Amino acid sequence: MSGKSRSSWTFAPCIRAALCCCALAPASVGAQERPIHVEPAPLAEALTALSRQTGIAIGFEGRLPGLRSRRVDGRMTVEQALARMLEGTGLEAQRLSPTAYRLVQAAPPASRRDPVRPAPPLPPEGSVDIIVTGTKREEPLARLPISVAIVQAPGEQGGALLPGTEEVAQRLDGLTLTNLGPGRNRQFIRGVADSPFNGNSQSTVAILINDARATYNAPDPDLKLVDVERVELLKGPQGSLYGTGTLGGVYHIVTRPPDAGSFAAMAGMGASLATHGEMGGSAEAMVNLPVVADRLALRAVAYAVREPGWIDTAGRGDANRGELRGGRVALRALAGDWTVDLNGMAQMRDVADSQYVYARHALERPAQPAEPHDNDFALMALRVAGKLGGADLVYAGNWVDHDVSSTLDASDLSASAFGIAPPALYLEQRRNRLFDQEVRLSQTRDDGLSWLAGLSFVDVRNHLSGVVRGCGMRRSGPAYRAWSNFRLSATCACR
Structure with a gap:
């Protein structure tokens, strides 16, 4: 060659x-x-x-x-x-x-121009496979015959879905807040409201965390939505599923459950700056630990937030700053068709002062006593779910300890009502205890017929006390030990 x-x-x-x-x-x-x-x-x-x-x-x-x-x-x-x-x-x-x-x-492949293909049509709005559990059973959003709005997390792991209830209300049509401040607000859905102030009457909106009822007549605890899968807003009335206190609807928080199949962890930090205010910051972390592969898993969440203030009261700049600390621990056990979930969570919120002003667009107000607010929330919940024949059986029980304390400036009324010279303060303390149990049985058949039956028991105890203090004097108002509310109901629905 x-x-x-x-x-x-x-x-x-x-x-x-x-x-x-x-x-x-x-x-x-x-x-x-x-x-x-x-x-x-x-x-x-x-x-x-x-x-x-x-x-x-x-x-x-x-x-x-x-x-x-x-x-x-x-x-x-x-x-x-x-x-x-x-x-x-x-x-x-x-x-x-x-x-x-x-x-x-090698010879280069012959160039070939691919034919232009039209873009595939967008899927219809209802084709997104979103499963809603606020109706006490898993149902696709597109099949629900009731009005439901959802804010859903974009990924499988992550930090806060949204900072809190106020941001959710900005995203969901129909949900409004009284704007008294974090930890003091009441929720209203579709404008169904009784009073913007917190009192002894039962709220028109029920707040649920998974299957656990969180409030009865207390203000919204404004839980930070860390490691939360979605928030469902079921517009009322929802009395057939949840009983009294749901005339406006249901605010349902669905947390991410423990995953026994894989380890996962997350940590994050953030900073914020309020207009005409101060700096704030936040930190959060999550860990998912499979204890026994595909059998037992533990998931823990912790977070802390320093909320900036922006109201200047004479002598106190950015007076309405706040601090928030909380955490959640969940344990899940799997055995065949049965699932047992044990959840515990706590959150403590401390706000140094109120956030109202006396003039439109003002961020300053004259000298007055500070009006701090504390909202401490704790919950323990147990859920057992499994198959009973061809039906789904669920037991859900929870206990809530919710303490709320507020201080208000009572200088204008203290002299005439209590004979106390100003400045005077009204100190209000609420202690709410809620014990809720429910057993339900449901089934969805292949022919489209579905049914749900259940029994529930709710015990609510509320203690309210108020004290007026000023110039070395103290007057105690009547202390109210509120009712024990027992409710036993059976609900059966078919469609």
């Missing part, structure tokens, strides 16, 4: 010997299947190994590029082995004789 071409050729060391005896090799050597095993290696070394195993000669015009070959292993022909070995190198093998091959640059 060298006499017919001015180009130089490079062969593997053993290829020359193979050429000398090529006349003795059978003419069909390239078409015979044989066991071939060549590990990934620089191309020159791989070709040498292939030549030793098959007795063929392989040449290349010039110097072999510094490429690596692919692994070749199995029973195949020489040409199949060369094609697999050269895949991705930009080279291909040309057969010169039954035992000789030449490597050349």
Whole structure:
């Protein structure tokens, strides 16, 4: 070949010997299947190994590029082995004789313009597979016959869905707050309201955390939504499913459950700056720990927030700053068709002062006593779910301890009502205890018929006391030990 071409050729060391005896090799050597095993290696070394195993000669015009070959292993022909070995190198093998091959640059694929295809139509709004559990059973959002609004987390892991109830209200149509401040607000849905002030009457909106009822007549605890899957807003009335206190609707928080299949962790920090105010910051962390693979898992969440103030009261700049601390621990056990969830959570909120002003667009107010507010919330919940025949059985029980204390400036009324010279303060303390249990049985059949039946028991105890203090004097108002509310109801619905 060298006499017919001015180009130089490079062969593997053993290829020359193979050429000398090529006349003795059978003419069909390239078409015979044989066991071939060549590990990934620089191309020159791989070709040498292939030549030793098959007795063929392989040449290349010039110097072999510094490429690596692919692994070749199995029973195949020489040409199949060369094609697999050269895949991705930009080279291909040309057969010169039954035992000789030449490597050349592979021809580029012919350019082909793909036909323009119209973009697929957008899926209809109801086709998104969102499962709602606020109706006491898992149902696709598109099939629900009631009005439901949802804020859903974008991913499987993450930090806060939204900072709190105020931000959720800005996203969901129909949910409004009284704007008294964090930890003091009452929720209203569709404008169904009794009073903007917190009193002894039962709220028109029920706040639920998973299957646990969180409030009865206390203000919204404004829980920070860390590691929360979604928030569901079921517009009322919802008395057939939740009993009294749901004339406006249900505010349902769904947390992420423990995952017994994989470990996960998250940590984050943030900073904020209030307009005409001060700096704030936050930190949060989550860990999901499988204790027994696919059987038992633990999930823990912790967070802390320093909320900036922006109201200046004479002598106190940014007076309405606040602090928030909280956490949640969940344990999940799996046994066949049965699931047991044990959840505990607590949150403490301290706000240094109120947030109202006396003039529109004002951020300052004259000298007055500070009006701090504390909202401490704790919950323990147990849920057991499984199959009973062809139906789904769920037991849900929870206990809530919710303490709320507020201080208000009572200087204008203290002299006439209590004979106390100003400045005077009214200190109000509320202690709410709620014990809720429920058992329900439901089924959704293949023919579309579904039914739900359940029994529930609720015990609520509320203690309210108020004290007026001023100028070394103290007057106690009547202390109210509120009712114990027992409710036993059975609900059965079919559709």
